[in-house]
Amino acid sequence: MKRLAKLGALAALLSVGACGVQPTEGAVPAGTAPFLPATGTESDTLVLYFVLDGRVTSVTRPASGPVPVGKALSVLLRGPDFEARANGYGTELPWANGQIGSDDQDPRRMAISVPFPVRTLSANAVNQLTCTATTAATRLNRVSYYVADFRLNGSDGSIASKGCLTN
Template structure:
């Protein structure tokens, strides 16, 4: 009985090989088709903070590549884009406010402004603080909530300050419909 099973298994295996050998596909050499796949690359993003009717709100924008703290603050100073403005987001960082220099270090950011920072509104200071802290955190300078931000300009210094606004934007509750 054992021999019959072995013979049946061997016959079945040989039949499978014969079927594959006779399928008509001819062997080929290596065919070049470009560079090897490297996996999925995550989209670079930048987090900015704008003013809404309910306070400060973060937004995430796609970026074409890594964006440092200085470039992030330049994006903040350019104001909300049309989609963000349509959602009611504004800024309290109006021209001629400008960033002259940004220096980051372990759990700290120094922003040197080209204007007098003593005239900035509390929302404007929070916009700068949260945007800079999140940009520095992305650079590996520590968690955003633990990064001290100092803003200087016009013989005044604001800080050290920390961002007290969550990094994730509020998600609206899904609408429900009655049956």
């Protein structure tokens, strides 16, 4: 009986290996990613990016629908709530009082204006802004996309960002 079970397992392995797909060397390019609709009840949560153990990490909060980018960034700049702080989340963004603006109409370009200097922000702080903005725009517009041209405008000028790069 054991011998029959072993032969059955061997036959199954051989049939999987003979599926007709040829191995390739490295990745095969397939073009750019398509625009994909967002799914489920994602619009019922606000996703913010804070720092945990030196890494930019997402935190969700309840929302009553899609949250505009500017509003999401305003909430981000208030920092982690009590529960998130108790769980070790922090921020590398400066405290700010003032207007936050966003131009997120073109899914390939985005600009964020903040009321503090941006040229001296840490990589984590830049990612907190870009990841929160990109996620909010994705949920608001109900499509997934990659922002190729991301600008942060602050009181000391402007910097370019490569977009959301969590580590």
